[in-house]
Amino acid sequence: MTTPPPERVVEQFPHLDALRAVGAVAVLTTHTAFWGGEYTDNGTAGRLLARLDVGVALFFVLSGFLLSRAWLQAAADSSPRPETGHYLWKRFLRIVPVYLVAVLAALWFIDANAALTTGDRAAALLLSSSLVDPSFPAGLTHMWSLMVEVHFYLLLPLLMLLATGRRGGLDVRRTCAVLVAMLVVSVWWHLDGALRVGEGRSIDAGQWLPAYLGWFAVGIGLALAQVLLVRGRAGRGTTLLVRLAAQPGVCWSAAGGLLLVASTPVAGPVLLAAPTTGQSLTKNLLYAAVGGLLVLPAVLRQRHADAPATTFDRLLTNRGARHLGLVSYGIxxxxxxxxxxxxxATGWELFAGRGLQIWVLTLVISVIAAEAAYRLVERPALRLKTLHPLRRRGAAPAEKSTAATGSTTR
Structure with missing residues (x-):
C-alpha cells in the first residue's frame, strides 16, 4: 500500500480576493464609460476611464501567480507535481458553467445576435470566436480575454515542465529563462507576429495568447519569488521585490503613475482606431508593470502576526471586498x-452621456446576478471537482495552495 504524500501547507493570500474584485469592477467601469461616451468628453479623466481595461492585466498576473505556484512549490520541495488531468478538470468547472450562462443569455436576448450563423454561435459556445472572427458576438466582446485565459490554462503544464523539468529541485535560472522567453514572444507578437498571422484574414490576432504571455510571466515571476522567499532562498532580485512590497502605497502610486502614462497617445488611441505596433507594445508593457505592482504587496509583503493592520490591509481584507472577489467571475x-x-430597458442612447447612471445600474444588477450565479451555478459545479475519473492515485492536487483564499482565476 502506497503512502500518500503529506499535505502541503496552505499559505494565505487574503488580499487577492479583493484584487479580483478590483479587476472585475475596472473592466465593468471601462465598458459603461465607453457606452456613455465618457472617454472623449472628460479630458484626462476620460482617458483614464478608457485605460481601466488594465483590469484584464490584473487578472492575468493573478492567474500566472496562483496557478503556477503548485508546480514551483513541488519542484522546490521535490514533491509530486500537480496532476494535469485533475488541474484541467477544475479549470473547466471554474470557467465553463457561468460562461455558458452568459453566452446563452447574449445569444438569446440581444437583438444584434439574431442574424448570427450556426457557425458563429458554435464558435461563441466553444469560446473560440476570436480565432475565426475579429471579435465575439454582441454582449460577449469581453470574452476574448477569457479565451486567452483558457489557452494559458492549457499551455501552463507545458510551461511548468520547461521551467522545472522532471527532476527534483527548482532551477531558478531555468525558470527565469522560460519567463524571458515568454516576454520575448509577447514583444515579437506585438511588433510582427500578429500582423503575419492576421494578414489577409478577417481576425484580430492581437487578441490571442502570445500577445499576453508577458502578463502571465509577471505573475509566474512573483510566484517564483514567493516560493524562494518562503524557503530561505531569496537572492538579490527577490530581496529588492520584498523591499518594494513592504511599501504598498508606493507600489500603488507607481501603478497609478504608469496608468497615467498609458492614458497618453504613447499607448495608442482611446477609441476604436487601431494602434501602431509600437503603441500596442508600449501599452502592453505598461499594463504588465501596473498589474505586477498592484499584486506585489499582496503576495511578497512580510508582516509580523502582531503588527497593526495598515490601510492597505483594511481595504483589501474586509469581508465585503473579499466577498465581492468571490463573485467577481460572475460580474x-x-x-x-x-x-x-x-x-x-432605459431607452438611453449610446454615447449620449449618463455615464454615472449607466455605471451604477450595471454594477448593481451585475453584483446581484453574480451572487445568484455563484450560489446556483458556480458553487454546485465546483462540488464536482473531486469526481474527476482520471486523477492518478497519490498525485498532488493542483491549486492546493490557493484553496483557502478562494483566489483562483477570477
Missing part, C-alpha cells in the same frame, strides 16, 4: 449582457 462574465439590458 465579469455577466456585466456586458446586462449592460445591453440596461440600455434597452
Amino acid at each position: 465579469f462574465c455577466l456585466h456586458l449582457p446586462l449592460l445591453h439590458l440596461v440600455m434597452w
